[in-house]
Amino acid sequence: MLIAKMNQGKDGDEVGSGESLEGEVTHWAAPHMSAPIYGRLQLPASKSLTGRELILSALADAPGTLHAPLHSRDSDLMVEAMRALGARIEEVPGTGAFGADLRITPTDELTGSTTIECGLAGTVMRFVPPLAALALGPVAFDGDPYARKRPMRPLLEALRALGADISDEGRGALPFTVHGTGTLAGGRVEVDASLSSQFVSALLLAAPRFTNGVHVVHTGEHLPSVPHIEMTLAALRARGVTASSPATGEWLVEPGPIAARNLRLEPDLSNAAPFLSAAVALGGSVTITDWPAETTQVGDQLRTILTAFGATAELSADGALTVSRTGDLTGADLHLPEAGELSPTVVGLAALAGQLGHTSRITGIGHTRHHETNRLEALVAEIRALGGDAHELEDGIEVRPATLHGGVWHSYADHRIATTGALIGLVVAGVEVEDIACTSKTLPQFPELWQALVDGPGAASGGSFSLGGMSAGTTSYLKGF
Ligand SMILES: O=C(O)C1=C[C@@H](OP(=O)(O)O)[C@@H](O)[C@H](O)C1
Numbered sequence: 264m265l266i267a268k269m270n271q272g273k274d275g276d277e278v279g280s281g282e283s284l285e286g287e288v289t290h291w292a293a294p295h296m297s298a299p300i301y302g303r304l305q306l307p308a309s310k311s312l313t314g315r316e317l318i319l320s321a322l323a324d325a326p327g328t329l330h331a332p333l334h335s336r337d338s339d340l341m342v343e344a345m346r347a348l349g350a351r352i353e354e355v356p357g358t359g360a361f362g363a364d365l366r367i368t369p370t371d372e373l374t375g376s377t378t379i380e381c382g383l384a385g386t387v388m389r390f391v392p393p394l395a396a397l398a399l400g401p402v403a404f405d406g407d408p409y410a411r412k413r414p415m416r417p418l419l420e421a422l423r424a425l426g427a428d429i430s431d432e433g434r435g436a437l438p439f440t441v442h443g444t445g446t447l448a449g450g451r452v453e454v455d456a457s458l459s460s461q462f463v464s465a466l467l468l469a470a471p472r473f474t475n476g477v478h479v480v481h482t483g484e485h486l487p488s489v490p491h492i493e494m495t496l497a498a499l500r501a502r503g504v505t506a507s508s509p510a511t512g513e514w515l516v517e518p519g520p521i522a523a524r525n526l527r528l529e530p531d532l533s534n535a536a537p538f539l540s541a542a543v544a545l546g547g548s549v550t551i552t553d554w555p556a557e558t559t560q561v562g563d564q565l566r567t568i569l570t571a572f573g574a575t576a577e578l579s580a581d582g583a584l585t586v587s588r589t590g591d592l593t594g595a596d597l598h599l600p601e602a603g604e605l606s607p608t609v610v611g612l613a614a615l616a617g618q619l620g621h622t623s624r625i626t627g628i629g630h631t632r633h634h635e636t637n638r639l640e641a642l643v644a645e646i647r648a649l650g651g652d653a654h655e656l657e658d659g660i661e662v663r664p665a666t667l668h669g670g671v672w673h674s675y676a677d678h679r680i681a682t683t684g685a686l687i688g689l690v691v692a693g694v695e696v697e698d699i700a701c702t703s704k705t706l707p708q709f710p711e712l713w714q715a716l717v718d719g720p721g722a723a724s725g726g727s728f729s730l731g732g733m734s735a736g737t738t739s740y741l742k743g744f
Protein backbone atom coordinates (compact mmCIF):
# COMPACT_ATOMS: atom_id res chain seq x y z
CA MET A 264 0.00 0.00 0.00
CA LEU A 265 2.81 2.41 0.85
CA ILE A 266 5.15 2.86 -2.08
CA ALA A 267 8.42 4.67 -1.53
CA LYS A 268 9.62 6.72 -4.46
CA MET A 269 12.68 8.88 -4.66
CA ASN A 270 12.57 12.47 -5.87
CA GLN A 271 8.99 12.50 -7.03
CA GLY A 272 7.76 15.31 -4.83
CA LYS A 273 6.01 18.33 -6.22
CA ASP A 274 8.55 20.57 -7.89
CA GLY A 275 9.42 23.70 -5.99
CA ASP A 276 7.33 22.72 -2.99
CA GLU A 277 9.40 23.92 -0.06
CA VAL A 278 7.88 21.47 2.38
CA GLY A 279 5.12 19.00 1.92
CA SER A 280 7.10 17.35 -0.78
CA GLY A 281 6.14 14.09 0.82
CA GLU A 282 9.55 13.44 2.18
CA SER A 283 9.59 10.98 5.03
CA LEU A 284 12.11 11.41 7.83
CA GLU A 285 14.49 9.25 5.80
CA GLY A 286 14.20 11.68 2.89
CA GLU A 287 12.09 9.34 0.75
CA VAL A 288 8.93 10.48 -0.99
CA THR A 289 6.11 8.06 -0.27
CA HIS A 290 2.95 7.47 -2.27
CA TRP A 291 -0.06 5.71 -0.74
CA ALA A 292 -2.55 4.07 -3.04
CA ALA A 293 -5.82 5.41 -1.67
CA PRO A 294 -8.36 2.61 -1.06
CA HIS A 295 -11.13 2.79 -3.67
CA MET A 296 -14.74 1.58 -3.43
CA SER A 297 -17.64 1.43 -5.82
CA ALA A 298 -20.38 0.46 -3.34
CA PRO A 299 -21.92 2.23 -0.34
CA ILE A 300 -19.75 2.19 2.76
CA TYR A 301 -20.74 1.09 6.25
CA GLY A 302 -18.59 1.46 9.31
CA ARG A 303 -18.38 2.30 12.99
CA LEU A 304 -15.23 3.78 14.50
CA GLN A 305 -13.79 5.28 17.62
CA LEU A 306 -11.30 8.13 17.19
CA PRO A 307 -8.41 9.41 19.35
CA ALA A 308 -8.64 12.61 21.36
CA SER A 309 -8.91 16.19 20.17
CA LYS A 310 -5.69 17.99 19.32
CA SER A 311 -7.13 21.32 20.46
CA LEU A 312 -8.42 20.02 23.80
CA THR A 313 -5.28 17.98 24.53
CA GLY A 314 -3.02 20.98 23.83
CA ARG A 315 -5.03 23.33 26.05
CA GLU A 316 -5.28 20.84 28.90
CA LEU A 317 -1.55 20.10 28.78
CA ILE A 318 -0.82 23.80 29.18
CA LEU A 319 -3.38 24.38 31.92
CA SER A 320 -2.21 21.23 33.75
CA ALA A 321 1.38 22.46 33.60
CA LEU A 322 0.29 25.78 35.17
CA ALA A 323 -2.17 24.26 37.67
CA ASP A 324 -2.04 24.37 41.48
CA ALA A 325 -1.63 20.58 41.92
CA PRO A 326 -0.96 17.45 39.84
CA GLY A 327 -3.65 16.13 37.53
CA THR A 328 -4.22 13.35 34.98
CA LEU A 329 -5.36 13.57 31.39
CA HIS A 330 -7.23 10.38 30.52
CA ALA A 331 -7.26 9.16 26.92
CA PRO A 332 -5.24 12.12 25.61
CA LEU A 333 -4.11 12.45 22.02
CA HIS A 334 -0.71 10.95 21.12
CA SER A 335 0.36 12.53 17.86
CA ARG A 336 3.09 14.77 16.54
CA ASP A 337 1.36 17.98 17.68
CA SER A 338 0.50 16.69 21.14
CA ASP A 339 3.94 15.15 21.61
CA LEU A 340 5.50 18.52 20.77
CA MET A 341 3.25 20.16 23.35
CA VAL A 342 4.25 17.57 25.96
CA GLU A 343 7.93 18.26 25.22
CA ALA A 344 7.35 22.02 25.38
CA MET A 345 5.75 21.75 28.84
CA ARG A 346 8.58 19.50 30.01
CA ALA A 347 11.13 22.00 28.69
CA LEU A 348 9.46 24.72 30.78
CA GLY A 349 9.66 22.60 33.94
CA ALA A 350 6.47 20.50 34.18
CA ARG A 351 6.83 16.78 34.93
CA ILE A 352 4.76 14.66 32.56
CA GLU A 353 4.65 10.91 33.03
CA GLU A 354 2.91 8.29 30.95
CA VAL A 355 0.70 6.11 33.15
CA PRO A 356 -1.38 3.06 32.12
CA GLY A 357 -4.00 4.14 29.60
CA THR A 358 -7.73 4.18 30.21
CA GLY A 359 -8.46 4.81 26.52
CA ALA A 360 -7.88 2.75 23.37
CA PHE A 361 -5.10 4.91 21.99
CA GLY A 362 -2.21 4.83 24.41
CA ALA A 363 -1.09 6.04 27.81
CA ASP A 364 -2.75 8.54 30.09
CA LEU A 365 -0.64 11.51 31.15
CA ARG A 366 0.06 12.47 34.77
CA ILE A 367 1.17 16.10 34.93
CA THR A 368 2.94 17.65 37.90
CA PRO A 369 2.94 21.40 37.41
CA THR A 370 5.75 23.75 38.09
CA ASP A 371 5.49 26.90 40.26
CA GLU A 372 8.37 28.52 38.44
CA LEU A 373 8.63 28.05 34.71
CA THR A 374 12.23 27.40 33.68
CA GLY A 375 13.83 29.14 30.70
CA SER A 376 17.21 28.64 29.02
CA THR A 377 15.69 26.05 26.73
CA THR A 378 14.45 25.52 23.19
CA ILE A 379 10.94 24.71 21.96
CA GLU A 380 10.48 22.67 18.79
CA CYS A 381 7.15 23.63 17.22
CA GLY A 382 7.09 21.28 14.23
CA LEU A 383 4.20 22.57 12.12
CA ALA A 384 1.87 22.94 15.11
CA GLY A 385 0.08 26.28 15.22
CA THR A 386 -0.98 25.54 18.79
CA VAL A 387 2.63 25.07 19.94
CA MET A 388 4.11 28.06 18.13
CA ARG A 389 1.26 30.35 19.35
CA PHE A 390 0.28 29.00 22.79
CA VAL A 391 3.75 28.46 24.28
CA PRO A 392 5.48 31.89 23.79
CA PRO A 393 3.30 33.61 26.46
CA LEU A 394 4.41 30.90 28.92
CA ALA A 395 8.01 31.46 27.87
CA ALA A 396 7.64 35.12 28.83
CA LEU A 397 6.76 33.88 32.33
CA ALA A 398 9.85 31.67 32.50
CA LEU A 399 13.24 32.70 33.78
CA GLY A 400 15.78 32.86 30.96
CA PRO A 401 15.72 32.79 27.17
CA VAL A 402 13.45 30.34 25.34
CA ALA A 403 14.24 29.80 21.65
CA PHE A 404 11.44 28.73 19.27
CA ASP A 405 11.74 27.14 15.82
CA GLY A 406 9.90 24.59 13.70
CA ASP A 407 9.54 22.95 10.29
CA PRO A 408 10.58 24.98 7.23
CA TYR A 409 6.96 25.82 6.41
CA ALA A 410 6.26 26.72 10.05
CA ARG A 411 8.54 29.71 9.49
CA LYS A 412 5.95 31.04 7.05
CA ARG A 413 3.03 30.89 9.45
CA PRO A 414 2.10 34.32 10.87
CA MET A 415 3.30 35.20 14.38
CA ARG A 416 3.71 39.01 14.29
CA PRO A 417 0.37 40.04 15.86
CA LEU A 418 1.01 37.74 18.82
CA LEU A 419 4.65 38.77 19.27
CA GLU A 420 3.63 42.45 19.18
CA ALA A 421 0.84 41.87 21.69
CA LEU A 422 3.25 40.10 24.02
CA ARG A 423 5.72 42.98 23.72
CA ALA A 424 2.92 45.42 24.54
CA LEU A 425 2.25 43.35 27.67
CA GLY A 426 5.89 43.65 28.74
CA ALA A 427 7.67 40.71 27.05
CA ASP A 428 11.16 40.95 25.55
CA ILE A 429 11.28 39.01 22.26
CA SER A 430 13.99 38.98 19.59
CA ASP A 431 12.85 37.95 16.11
CA GLU A 432 15.06 40.22 13.98
CA GLY A 433 11.93 41.80 12.56
CA ARG A 434 10.73 38.55 10.98
CA GLY A 435 7.37 38.37 12.70
CA ALA A 436 7.73 34.62 12.36
CA LEU A 437 9.77 31.65 13.58
CA PRO A 438 12.56 31.47 14.64
CA PHE A 439 12.46 33.85 17.62
CA THR A 440 13.59 33.96 21.24
CA VAL A 441 11.49 35.01 24.21
CA HIS A 442 13.67 36.41 26.99
CA GLY A 443 11.59 35.43 29.99
CA THR A 444 11.90 37.41 33.21
CA GLY A 445 9.60 35.32 35.38
CA THR A 446 6.66 37.75 35.29
CA LEU A 447 4.49 39.57 32.79
CA ALA A 448 2.44 42.62 33.74
CA GLY A 449 -0.51 41.84 31.47
CA GLY A 450 -3.47 44.24 31.22
CA ARG A 451 -5.31 45.59 28.17
CA VAL A 452 -3.86 44.64 24.80
CA GLU A 453 -4.98 44.97 21.19
CA VAL A 454 -4.36 42.18 18.69
CA ASP A 455 -5.42 41.69 15.10
CA ALA A 456 -6.49 38.05 15.08
CA SER A 457 -7.91 38.02 11.56
CA LEU A 458 -5.21 35.58 10.43
CA SER A 459 -5.64 33.19 13.37
CA SER A 460 -7.81 32.85 16.46
CA GLN A 461 -4.81 31.18 18.08
CA PHE A 462 -3.32 34.62 18.83
CA VAL A 463 -6.25 35.28 21.18
CA SER A 464 -6.28 31.81 22.76
CA ALA A 465 -2.54 32.08 23.39
CA LEU A 466 -2.95 35.28 25.41
CA LEU A 467 -5.93 33.94 27.35
CA LEU A 468 -4.40 30.59 28.31
CA ALA A 469 -1.38 32.07 30.12
CA ALA A 470 -3.22 35.13 31.47
CA PRO A 471 -4.15 33.74 34.93
CA ARG A 472 -0.38 33.91 35.59
CA PHE A 473 -0.02 37.52 34.33
CA THR A 474 0.15 40.01 37.23
CA ASN A 475 -2.96 41.86 36.03
CA GLY A 476 -4.59 39.13 33.95
CA VAL A 477 -5.50 40.21 30.44
CA HIS A 478 -8.09 42.21 28.51
CA VAL A 479 -7.69 41.26 24.82
CA VAL A 480 -9.28 43.48 22.18
CA HIS A 481 -9.41 42.20 18.59
CA THR A 482 -8.82 45.01 16.09
CA GLY A 483 -9.18 43.22 12.73
CA GLU A 484 -12.19 43.08 10.43
CA HIS A 485 -12.64 39.31 10.49
CA LEU A 486 -12.25 36.84 13.32
CA PRO A 487 -11.91 33.21 12.25
CA SER A 488 -12.43 30.07 14.31
CA VAL A 489 -14.47 31.69 17.09
CA PRO A 490 -15.45 28.29 18.59
CA HIS A 491 -11.78 27.69 19.34
CA ILE A 492 -11.68 30.87 21.44
CA GLU A 493 -14.82 29.72 23.22
CA MET A 494 -13.10 26.39 23.85
CA THR A 495 -10.24 28.30 25.50
CA LEU A 496 -12.62 30.25 27.75
CA ALA A 497 -14.47 27.06 28.70
CA ALA A 498 -11.23 25.23 29.54
CA LEU A 499 -10.14 28.13 31.79
CA ARG A 500 -13.52 28.37 33.53
CA ALA A 501 -13.60 24.61 34.16
CA ARG A 502 -10.45 25.18 36.23
CA GLY A 503 -11.92 27.98 38.33
CA VAL A 504 -10.46 30.87 36.34
CA THR A 505 -12.64 33.94 35.78
CA ALA A 506 -12.73 34.22 31.99
CA SER A 507 -15.34 35.94 29.83
CA SER A 508 -16.11 37.74 26.61
CA PRO A 509 -17.71 41.03 27.71
CA ALA A 510 -18.29 42.18 24.12
CA THR A 511 -17.85 40.82 20.60
CA GLY A 512 -14.11 40.68 19.91
CA GLU A 513 -13.10 41.26 23.57
CA TRP A 514 -12.04 38.82 26.23
CA LEU A 515 -11.12 39.14 29.91
CA VAL A 516 -9.14 36.73 32.09
CA GLU A 517 -8.56 37.51 35.77
CA PRO A 518 -5.27 36.62 37.47
CA GLY A 519 -5.53 33.70 39.89
CA PRO A 520 -4.91 30.02 40.48
CA ILE A 521 -5.62 27.39 37.83
CA ALA A 522 -7.26 24.38 39.46
CA ALA A 523 -5.84 20.91 38.85
CA ARG A 524 -8.16 18.50 37.02
CA ASN A 525 -8.38 14.83 36.22
CA LEU A 526 -10.30 14.71 33.00
CA ARG A 527 -11.11 12.52 30.04
CA LEU A 528 -10.50 14.04 26.61
CA GLU A 529 -13.20 14.02 23.92
CA PRO A 530 -12.44 12.39 20.56
CA ASP A 531 -11.26 14.76 17.82
CA LEU A 532 -14.47 15.69 16.03
CA SER A 533 -12.61 17.54 13.27
CA ASN A 534 -10.70 14.37 12.51
CA ALA A 535 -14.09 12.66 12.14
CA ALA A 536 -14.69 14.79 9.03
CA PRO A 537 -13.13 12.54 6.37
CA PHE A 538 -14.59 9.36 7.92
CA LEU A 539 -18.13 10.72 8.11
CA SER A 540 -17.71 12.23 4.65
CA ALA A 541 -16.92 8.77 3.27
CA ALA A 542 -20.62 7.96 3.74
CA VAL A 543 -21.60 11.25 2.11
CA ALA A 544 -19.32 10.52 -0.85
CA LEU A 545 -20.21 6.86 -1.45
CA GLY A 546 -23.61 6.52 0.21
CA GLY A 547 -24.13 4.15 3.13
CA SER A 548 -23.51 5.20 6.72
CA VAL A 549 -20.59 5.80 9.05
CA THR A 550 -20.84 6.02 12.82
CA ILE A 551 -18.35 7.65 15.17
CA THR A 552 -18.72 6.53 18.78
CA ASP A 553 -18.26 8.63 21.93
CA TRP A 554 -19.59 11.76 20.25
CA PRO A 555 -20.10 14.26 23.10
CA ALA A 556 -23.66 15.50 23.72
CA GLU A 557 -22.22 18.95 24.40
CA THR A 558 -18.88 20.20 23.20
CA THR A 559 -16.92 23.29 22.28
CA GLN A 560 -15.32 21.49 19.31
CA VAL A 561 -16.12 22.99 15.93
CA GLY A 562 -16.25 19.46 14.50
CA ASP A 563 -19.74 19.18 16.00
CA GLN A 564 -20.84 21.44 13.12
CA LEU A 565 -20.34 18.46 10.80
CA ARG A 566 -23.85 17.47 11.87
CA THR A 567 -25.21 20.38 9.86
CA ILE A 568 -22.45 20.93 7.29
CA LEU A 569 -22.71 17.42 5.86
CA THR A 570 -26.47 17.65 5.45
CA ALA A 571 -25.83 20.43 2.90
CA PHE A 572 -24.42 17.69 0.61
CA GLY A 573 -27.55 15.54 0.88
CA ALA A 574 -26.64 13.50 3.97
CA THR A 575 -28.48 13.02 7.25
CA ALA A 576 -26.86 13.07 10.68
CA GLU A 577 -28.25 11.47 13.79
CA LEU A 578 -26.82 11.54 17.30
CA SER A 579 -28.05 8.59 19.34
CA ALA A 580 -28.86 8.73 23.05
CA ASP A 581 -25.76 6.64 23.75
CA GLY A 582 -23.50 9.18 22.02
CA ALA A 583 -22.87 7.73 18.56
CA LEU A 584 -23.06 10.04 15.56
CA THR A 585 -24.23 8.38 12.35
CA VAL A 586 -23.99 10.15 9.02
CA SER A 587 -25.88 8.47 6.17
CA ARG A 588 -26.68 9.19 2.58
CA THR A 589 -29.40 7.31 0.76
CA GLY A 590 -30.40 10.02 -1.75
CA ASP A 591 -28.19 11.90 -4.19
CA LEU A 592 -24.94 13.69 -3.41
CA THR A 593 -25.58 17.38 -4.00
CA GLY A 594 -23.44 20.49 -4.25
CA ALA A 595 -23.34 23.00 -1.40
CA ASP A 596 -22.96 26.72 -0.77
CA LEU A 597 -21.37 27.09 2.63
CA HIS A 598 -19.85 30.00 4.56
CA LEU A 599 -17.46 28.49 7.11
CA PRO A 600 -15.38 31.15 8.92
CA GLU A 601 -15.76 29.22 12.17
CA ALA A 602 -14.75 25.90 10.68
CA GLY A 603 -11.65 26.45 8.55
CA GLU A 604 -10.33 23.23 10.05
CA LEU A 605 -13.15 21.31 8.36
CA SER A 606 -12.89 23.07 5.02
CA PRO A 607 -10.41 20.79 3.19
CA THR A 608 -12.77 17.83 3.64
CA VAL A 609 -15.73 19.95 2.61
CA VAL A 610 -13.91 21.09 -0.54
CA GLY A 611 -13.14 17.41 -1.24
CA LEU A 612 -16.87 16.63 -1.09
CA ALA A 613 -17.50 19.60 -3.39
CA ALA A 614 -15.07 18.12 -5.93
CA LEU A 615 -16.94 14.80 -5.80
CA ALA A 616 -20.29 16.58 -6.18
CA GLY A 617 -18.78 18.31 -9.23
CA GLN A 618 -18.58 14.91 -10.88
CA LEU A 619 -22.38 14.74 -10.69
CA GLY A 620 -22.78 18.15 -12.34
CA HIS A 621 -23.05 20.26 -9.18
CA THR A 622 -21.34 23.58 -8.44
CA SER A 623 -20.29 24.32 -4.84
CA ARG A 624 -18.95 27.44 -3.16
CA ILE A 625 -17.15 27.28 0.17
CA THR A 626 -16.42 30.79 1.52
CA GLY A 627 -15.23 32.49 4.72
CA ILE A 628 -12.04 30.43 4.76
CA GLY A 629 -9.44 32.93 3.53
CA HIS A 630 -7.49 32.46 6.79
CA THR A 631 -6.77 28.84 5.83
CA ARG A 632 -4.12 30.28 3.49
CA HIS A 633 -2.10 30.51 6.74
CA HIS A 634 -2.66 26.98 8.00
CA GLU A 635 -0.21 24.08 7.56
CA THR A 636 0.04 25.17 3.95
CA ASN A 637 -1.87 27.66 1.80
CA ARG A 638 -4.91 25.41 1.78
CA LEU A 639 -6.85 27.30 -0.90
CA GLU A 640 -3.94 27.19 -3.32
CA ALA A 641 -3.14 23.56 -2.51
CA LEU A 642 -6.72 22.29 -2.85
CA VAL A 643 -7.30 24.12 -6.13
CA ALA A 644 -4.02 22.82 -7.58
CA GLU A 645 -4.64 19.21 -6.53
CA ILE A 646 -8.29 19.10 -7.66
CA ARG A 647 -7.29 20.56 -11.03
CA ALA A 648 -4.46 18.05 -11.37
CA LEU A 649 -7.09 15.28 -11.17
CA GLY A 650 -9.21 16.94 -13.86
CA GLY A 651 -11.47 18.95 -11.56
CA ASP A 652 -12.63 22.52 -12.12
CA ALA A 653 -11.74 24.42 -8.94
CA HIS A 654 -11.14 28.16 -8.55
CA GLU A 655 -9.79 30.29 -5.77
CA LEU A 656 -12.15 33.03 -4.58
CA GLU A 657 -11.11 35.96 -2.42
CA ASP A 658 -12.03 34.01 0.70
CA GLY A 659 -12.78 30.51 -0.50
CA ILE A 660 -13.09 28.01 -3.33
CA GLU A 661 -15.65 27.39 -6.06
CA VAL A 662 -15.83 23.91 -7.59
CA ARG A 663 -17.66 23.51 -10.90
CA PRO A 664 -18.84 20.36 -12.69
CA ALA A 665 -16.03 18.16 -14.00
CA THR A 666 -15.07 14.49 -14.03
CA LEU A 667 -12.06 13.50 -11.95
CA HIS A 668 -9.41 10.94 -12.85
CA GLY A 669 -6.64 9.19 -10.94
CA GLY A 670 -3.20 10.64 -10.32
CA VAL A 671 -0.89 11.83 -7.57
CA TRP A 672 -2.44 13.97 -4.83
CA HIS A 673 0.24 16.07 -3.08
CA SER A 674 -0.15 16.65 0.65
CA TYR A 675 2.07 19.69 1.31
CA ALA A 676 2.85 18.18 4.77
CA ASP A 677 -0.76 19.09 5.65
CA HIS A 678 -2.70 16.32 7.36
CA ARG A 679 -6.04 17.66 6.18
CA ILE A 680 -4.93 17.96 2.54
CA ALA A 681 -3.74 14.34 2.79
CA THR A 682 -7.04 13.06 4.18
CA THR A 683 -8.92 15.02 1.52
CA GLY A 684 -6.91 13.09 -1.08
CA ALA A 685 -7.93 9.85 0.63
CA LEU A 686 -11.60 10.91 0.46
CA ILE A 687 -11.39 11.71 -3.24
CA GLY A 688 -9.50 8.47 -3.88
CA LEU A 689 -12.29 6.52 -2.22
CA VAL A 690 -14.55 7.46 -5.15
CA VAL A 691 -12.04 8.10 -7.95
CA ALA A 692 -9.91 5.10 -8.94
CA GLY A 693 -6.15 5.43 -9.08
CA VAL A 694 -5.46 8.27 -6.63
CA GLU A 695 -2.08 8.07 -4.90
CA VAL A 696 -1.69 10.30 -1.88
CA GLU A 697 1.83 11.54 -1.41
CA ASP A 698 3.05 11.57 2.20
CA ILE A 699 0.02 10.07 3.93
CA ALA A 700 2.33 9.87 6.96
CA CYS A 701 1.84 13.60 7.55
CA THR A 702 -1.51 12.63 9.12
CA SER A 703 0.61 11.82 12.18
CA LYS A 704 0.28 15.53 13.02
CA THR A 705 -3.05 14.81 14.70
CA LEU A 706 -4.08 11.24 13.80
CA PRO A 707 -1.18 8.78 13.36
CA GLN A 708 -3.67 5.91 12.93
CA PHE A 709 -5.33 7.50 9.88
CA PRO A 710 -4.19 4.99 7.22
CA GLU A 711 -5.16 1.98 9.36
CA LEU A 712 -8.52 3.40 10.39
CA TRP A 713 -9.31 4.37 6.80
CA GLN A 714 -8.44 0.89 5.58
CA ALA A 715 -10.55 -0.66 8.34
CA LEU A 716 -13.50 1.45 7.25
CA VAL A 717 -13.09 0.24 3.67
CA ASP A 718 -12.71 -3.35 4.83
CA GLY A 719 -15.92 -3.21 6.87
CA PRO A 720 -19.33 -4.60 5.85
CA GLY A 721 -20.42 -3.23 2.50
CA ALA A 722 -16.92 -2.99 1.11
CA ALA A 723 -16.53 -3.82 -2.55
CA SER A 724 -14.17 -6.57 -1.50
CA GLY A 725 -16.99 -8.71 -0.18
CA GLY A 726 -18.68 -7.25 2.81
CA SER A 727 -17.41 -9.24 5.76
CA PHE A 728 -15.62 -7.35 8.51
CA SER A 729 -11.90 -7.77 8.27
CA LEU A 730 -8.78 -6.35 9.81
CA GLY A 731 -6.71 -6.72 6.66
CA GLY A 732 -3.63 -4.57 6.69
CA MET A 733 -4.01 -3.54 10.32
CA SER A 734 -1.59 -4.17 13.11
CA ALA A 735 -2.88 -6.12 16.09
CA GLY A 736 -2.58 -3.03 18.25
CA THR A 737 -5.28 -1.25 16.32
CA THR A 738 -8.02 -3.81 16.91
CA SER A 739 -9.10 -2.37 20.24
CA TYR A 740 -10.57 0.78 18.75
CA LEU A 741 -12.48 -0.96 15.99
CA LYS A 742 -16.08 -1.44 16.92
CA GLY A 743 -18.29 -4.36 15.98
CA PHE A 744 -20.97 -3.74 13.41
O1 LIG B 1 -7.04 26.90 18.87
C1 LIG B 1 -6.97 25.85 18.23
O2 LIG B 1 -6.77 24.75 18.75
C2 LIG B 1 -7.14 25.92 16.76
C3 LIG B 1 -7.65 27.06 16.18
C4 LIG B 1 -7.89 27.18 14.73
O3 LIG B 1 -6.83 27.96 14.19
P1 LIG B 1 -7.07 29.25 13.24
O4 LIG B 1 -7.82 30.26 14.01
O5 LIG B 1 -5.70 29.65 12.85
O6 LIG B 1 -7.90 28.75 12.09
C5 LIG B 1 -7.94 25.83 14.06
O7 LIG B 1 -7.99 25.98 12.66
C6 LIG B 1 -6.74 24.99 14.47
O8 LIG B 1 -6.76 23.77 13.83
C7 LIG B 1 -6.79 24.73 15.96
Ligand SMILES: C=C(OP(=O)(O)O)C(=O)O
Nearest residue numbers: 383384385386604634635
Ligand atom coordinates in the same frame (compact mmCIF):
# COMPACT_ATOMS: atom_id res chain seq x y z
C1 LIG C 1 -5.03 24.58 11.20
C2 LIG C 1 -4.71 23.45 11.81
O1 LIG C 1 -3.69 23.23 12.66
P1 LIG C 1 -2.76 24.17 13.55
O2 LIG C 1 -3.13 23.86 14.98
O3 LIG C 1 -1.37 23.77 13.24
O4 LIG C 1 -3.06 25.60 13.20
C3 LIG C 1 -5.52 22.23 11.55
O5 LIG C 1 -5.30 21.23 12.27
O6 LIG C 1 -6.38 22.24 10.65
